[in-house]
Amino acid sequence: MVVRGRLPDIACEPDAHEGLLTLVALGCGTGLVPRLVLGSSAVRDRLTVLPADPAPERFAIGWCVRRADLRRPPAARLWSLTAQASA
DSSP states (O other): OOBTTBOOOOOOOOSSHHHHHHHHHTTSOOOOOOHHHHHTOTTGGGOOOOOOSSOOOOOOOOOOOOGGGGGSHHHHHHHHHHHHHHO
């Protein structure tokens, strides 16, 4: 991916957002994650949020749940809200 006319050096491609944030907190570069992920990260206090200009395009976040867990009220409510938002 070319960023501002340059091809960045890629040192690592973690499989999960938390791994990416940990690498950024260690000083290994920059990362792009949803605010929801940043807000619940264990390393959020070691990170600085920078404005993006232009802002990145919106992207979808998926949510999966085991059918048995839908009997739990919090999971059932979140599933219901997700279904309403996507309708």
